[in-house]
Amino acid sequence: MLDQRVVKEKSKKSMVLLLMALPFVILVFMFNYVPLFGWIYAFFDYKPGIPLSSSPFVGLKFFELILHDGGDMARVLKNTIAMGLLGILCSPLPVIFAIMLNEVKHKYFRKIVQTAATFPNFISWVIVFSLSFSIFSSEGLFNQIMTSLGLIDKPANLLGNADAVWYFQTALLIWKSLGWTSVIYLAAITGIDAEIYEAGKMDGASRLKLIWHVTVPGIMPTFIVLLLLSVSNILTIGFDQYYAFKNPLVADNIEVLDLYVYRIGIATNDYSYATAIGIAKTFVGIVLLFSVNMFAKKVRGQSIV
Template identity: 35%
Template structure:
């Protein structure tokens, strides 16, 4: 008996050597079983590696005095020179303020609109009418900002625009230069952004609403709850996690207002409120050939965006919702 116990203590536990193997074997089995799915994943991975991660190597020119003749590797190292120049530039704080303000306006006034549209569409019982409304809401998303900008300029023209025609003949008001007025330009920017993207964003919320258990609505109706009460106590809590995730993602773009919409609607009369990081990078980088300086600005923009995403994800998790990770 004592010999058997000694042999048992002397020999290593069989499971201690077998622990890593099931993981490796399981991974190989998984790849072999789903090999065609992994093959379909290769183009997506290649896209992100080539067009998203590989260009990040070029961020090194933010720390160099980049010249075409010398190339990225041959250009002179200057350390944080471009970042110091950026932070000491009076233009930097103006474009930073404009970028943040326009994004805040878009979040405050634009972010709730797709939620409201999804809630309203969910209450429409006529499926044919519902599909027509959805298609009409989706159409602007597929129109280029160049075309939409022309439509907006035509509608808001002080001499021939429909909006000013109605204001003048219907209310006796003088024509308003909406796109040349520093007060009205941000309003038009936010409204045009809502027109362009609100309908498309309702798709995500509509999909989340369809995942709510219909029995919850039946139980609420049996208890005498009206439609508004059902929306408040069932629908909104049911899509709360989706709202939280999309809000986190939206925070990542607080430093990136985009380029096309701003560039199409922008003019010299409203540069004090319409000049943002993207248009400044275009002007200084491509027109004035200051590649290192604008790369430093882009790197600063990305770092701040990452910090905002991490912070918002943390706040959402503290509020009891599931974050991105």
């Protein structure tokens, strides 16, 4: 009798949790799976205003066009992969920041630093562009300070420097996401057994040795999973950041794949070709995900999916 009552209580709790999750499942389905119906436009020569049923079926024509669109596609892929790789190379920075923050013993100072570092994540890229324009434009604060100190002869416009745009955008992305990403590693550090630290202290290990031999190995699985996911999403590095900072001086070097799809699909109304590019990017991402998953299984003995 008692067992049946326990089973009923567990079933009731499970049903409540299921009902709580149901609205979010519906939202995910609506915004992530229902739009997949739009993939059908990639197989028709669709023109706005003409019903899809009246549009000619062209099969894989637009997918073949991707392979023959050498100039623009090569340039866009170069920009996307270059900035994606720069982001991956900088992925240890949130780990280092989380470890340093964890070693701060003053609780209130640690909270202030963590809040200040996390706050930029909630600022829109439009506001970030406005701040960057005020600071780094030709007449911005940065050039005024550097000129007054005599460190430069003439103002430098970082927002219009095509040679530095990859590094400048990567630096902005790190500034914006550093604190938020470090929260994940702080959670991983919290999950490390405190007895391991106590055992290390009893053996005479210094703080640096505890970091190197306890903290780093403890968060390494989390770092590897996030790193491999970043590799699989290297073609999906964002849209709003590059759209906000795009200008005629840096347009060729800042246009990434998502921005290119927007330009082709919305600006030129070539919905079919833009949809084909989006589908191709999705399948490349899936291939990369399962490839890094196999790599992780061979290296770590565990898969990430």
